[in-house]
Amino acid sequence: MLKLLSVILLSVVAITGCQPKEAAQETSANSDVATQRKEAARQLIAQSITMLSQKDYPGAVKSLDAAIKFDPTNQESYFILGQLLLKSGENERAAEFLDNTVKNFPDNATFFYMLGIANQLSGKKLPAVLAIRRSFELFKAAGDQENAQKSAVLLQQIINTAEEPASKDVANIKK
Numbered sequence: 114m115l116k117l118l119s120v121i122l123l124s125v126v127a128i129t130g131c132q133p134k135e136a137a138q139e140t141s142a143n144s145d146v147a148t149q150r151k152e153a154a155r156q157l158i159a160q161s162i163t164m165l166s167q168k169d170y171p172g173a174v175k176s177l178d179a180a181i182k183f184d185p186t187n188q189e190s191y192f193i194l195g196q197l198l199l200k201s202g203e204n205e206r207a208a209e210f211l212d213n214t215v216k217n218f219p220d221n222a223t224f225f226y227m228l229g230i231a232n233q234l235s236g237k238k239l240p241a242v243l244a245i246r247r248s249f250e251l252f253k254a255a256g257d258q259e260n261a262q263k264s265a266v267l268l269q270q271i272i273n274t275a276e277e278p279a280s281k282d283v284a285n286i287k288k
Contacts, residue, residue: 154184161193170201188218195227199234207231208240215244222251226264233271241271 161176174197180190191214198207208231215224229245232238249264 150183151187154180154187154190157183158187158190158193161190165193165197170197173197185217188221188224191218192223192227195224195231199227199231204231204234208235208237215247220251222248222255222257222260222264225251226260226267229264229267229271233274238271238274242268245271 157176157180161173161180164170164173164176174194177190177194177197180187181194184190195207195211195214198204198210208228211224211228211231215221215228218224225244225248229241229243229248232241232244245264245268249261249268252258252261252264
C-alpha cells in the first residue's frame with residue numbers, strides 16, 4: 114500500500130512538475146493578448162468619444178461595437194453605446210442592446226435603469242417596469258439611496274402612465 118501511494122505521489126509530482134513551466138508560458142501569452150485587447154478597446158472608446166464630440170454618431174457606434182468585441186468585459190463601452198442609442202432615438206435598438214447587456218452584467222443597476230427607459234420609450238410598459246424595479250433593488254442593495262430614489266420615481270411614473278390610457282378607455286365605455 115505504501116509503495117502504491119509512493120508511485121502515485123511520484124507520478125503526480127512528475128506530471129505537475131512539467132506543467133507549470135508550460136502553463137506559465139501559456140498564461141503569459143494569454144495575458145499579453147488580453148492586455149493588448151483591453152488596450153485596443155480603450156483606444157476605440159477614446160476614439161468614439163472624439164467622434165461623439167464631432168457629431169459622427171455612426172462612427173462612434175462602430176468604434177464602440179468594435180471596443181465591445183475586443184474587450185467584452187469593459188462596461189464603459191456598453192454604457193456609452195447604450196446612452197448613444199437612447200439619445201439618438203433608436204429606442205428599439207437600445208432596448209435590444211441593453212437587454213443583452215443586462216444578461217452579461219446582471220448586477221449593474223445602471224444598465225437595468227437604461228433598459229427600463231429604452232423599453233418605456235419603445236412602448237413596452239411591463240418590461241420597463243420590470244427593468245426599473247430591478248434597478249431599484251440593485252441600487253438599494255448597494256446602498257445607493259439617491260439612485261434608488263430616482264428608480265422609484267421613474268417606476269411610479271411608468272406605472273401611472275400605463276394606467277392612464279386604460280382609465281380613459283373605461284370612462285369612454287361607460288358613456
